[in-house]
Amino acid sequence: MDFQLKTLSLAQAATEKTDALIVLAGATDNKAGGPLAELIAQARNAGDLPDKAGKLLQLYRPAGITALRVVLVSIGDGAASAVRTAVGAGVQAVKGSNPKRLAIVFAQSADAAALRLAVLAAADTTYVYTTTKPKAEARTVRHVTLGVPDAATLNPAFQEAKATVAGIEFAKEWGNRPANHATPTLLAEAAKSLAEVPHIKCEVLGPKEVAKLGMGSFAAVAQGSSEPLRFIVLRYQGGAKDEPPVVLVGKGITFDTGGVSLKPAAEMDEMKFDMCGAASVLGVFRALGDCRPAINVVGLIPSCENMNDGAALKPGDVVTSMSGQTIEVLNTDAEGRLILCDALTYAKRFAPAAVIDIATLTGACVVALGGVRSGLFSSDDALAAALETAGEQSQDRCWRMPLDDEYAEGLKTHFADVANIAGRAGGAITAAKFLQRFAGDFPWAHLDIAGTAWKSGAAKGSTGRPVGLLLSYLMARAATASAAAPAKSARRKTR
Structure with missing residues (x-):
């Protein structure tokens, strides 16, 4: 979809040529003149446009306005989250008329956060x-114009929002594909397509290379499937060559039967979404290719299916990870951590500034947080705080969970260095404690997106989360590094 940012006053918006015009009206009095300002005032006075975000009034062929359809939508106090709600409601209201061109206009001033969420909400809806x-039928809305009082000031935020949309939709695309259209091989091809963008490189390792690296845990999960595993390595070079990268590790189980510890048949089709962590990493790289921040990022995606045949991993088997630690597999449906642990060990070779793994890891996290916030676990307070801030800024929120050492007690076993599961209690935490064993050499965070990566029911489909959170974190980190660069340069000159 094509987005355009344009300087539009409320009076100018009245003459904008578009199939539908959505006007975002704040709770404060509007001093602007013209027919749209008058309509808002009349609707407020009549009680037809309450202050609550998302409340709206639809109009057809209102006098003095070029657009056939006009929707006045309240944005309440104008907070970014309220703007997202309002835009979603407004776009949903006009979708039935199949408009090709939309204009979304702020009746009052707009800040960068509000604009970003307006773009994301329009794309999502x-x-x-x-x-x-x-x-x-393909997407009917092809062009969206965002009207603000001062386009030049908000253009950087607008460009970042467009890049975020591209990344989210790339993640949605691969998350939504059925497993026979998103095998590990096809996922690797998707990663290779990103390498056509400047500053991005891609390397794909197969079973022989993975075996040579000693990734016995990853390989064990893949051994029950006829689809060969793939280990995808993406590199984005936006910073100096010697700058330590941020490493993103995405769980890429393209279909999860549970293995020998078979899942229930009901809703097993949704296990195509078990690679949404991998899809989010691909989405972030798609966005990086557009916004090109001055930062280095590595993406690692261990990808395979968790299937059953005569060679499949069995409960009680002991496998040896790349780190040399042995793992007793008590449940083959706890396979995500088995592939991630080898990827975390592999990440060490990059001497990373931080490592963040993203995985649809546990049903326990869904029970704890539902579909609102992703679970955040981290061994580093500064990294955790930065991710929490990024989540708030992007409205792709997370919630920090504990990592007390006592939670690891249930992972003890007589037959290996560690078991792959503990008891039912605190399942999301014990899964994170398992991963923490393999992430002791760098600042590390784990995002459990089992509740946020997709929706079930009538709205079934990938959400593209947490692309927004991750990109917001990376952009903030790049901005901080850029701000520090002149100071470092000045210190060198004075020596």
């Missing part, structure tokens, strides 16, 4: 999956 639906 109009998104349509069509890859395996050849007869489906």
Whole structure:
């Protein structure tokens, strides 16, 4: 979808040529003149446009306005989250008329956060999956104009928002694909396509290379499937060559039957979403290719299926990870941590500034946090705080969970260095404690996105989360590094 940022006063918006005009009206009095300002005032006075975010009034062919359809939508106090709610409601209201062009105009001033979320909400509300639906109608909205009082000031935020949309939709695309259209091999091809963008490189390792590296835990999960595993390594070089990278590790189980510890048949189709961590890493790299921050990022994606055949991993088997630690597999459905642990060990070779793994890891996290916030676990307070801030800024929120050493007691076993599961209690935490064993050499965070990566029911589909959170974190880190660079340069000159 094509987005455009334009300087538009409320009076100018009245003459904007578009199929539908959505006007975001704040709770404060509007001093602007013209027919739209008058309509807002009349609607407020009549009680037809309450201050609550998302409340709206639809109009057809209002006098003095070029657009056939006009929707006045309240943004309440104008907070970014309220703007997101309002834009979603406004776009949903006009979707039935199949508009090709939309204009979304702020009746009052808008800040960068509000603009970003307006762009993301418009994209999310109009998104349509069509890859395996050849007869489906494509997205009808093709062009969205964002009208603000001063486009030049907000252009950097606008460009970042567009890049974020591209990344989120790339993640949604691969998350939504059925497993036979998103095998480990196809996921690797998607990663290779990103290497066509400047500053991005891709390397793909197969079973022989993984075996040579000693990734016995990863390989053990893959051994029950006829689909060969793939270990994807993406590199984005935006900073200096000697600058330590941030490493993103995405769980890439392209389908999860549970293995011998078989899952229930009901809703097993949703296990195609078990690679949404990997999809989010791909989405971040897609966005990095557009916004090109001055930072180095590495993406690691261990990808395979968790299937059953005569060679499949069995409960009680002991495997040897790349780190040399042995793991007793008490439950083959706790496979995500088995592939991630080898990727975390591999990450050490990059001497990373930070490592963040992203995984649809545990149903226990869904029970704890539902679908609102992703679970955040971290061994580093500064990294955790930065991710929490990024989550708030992007409205792709997370919630920090504990990592007390006592939670690891249940992972003890007589037959290996560690078991891959503990008891039911605190399942999301014990899974994180397992991963922490393999992340002791660098600042590390784990995002459990089992509740936030996709939706079930009538709205079934990938959400593209946490691309927004991760990109916000990386952009903030790049901005901090850029701000520090002149100071370092000045110190060198005085020596």
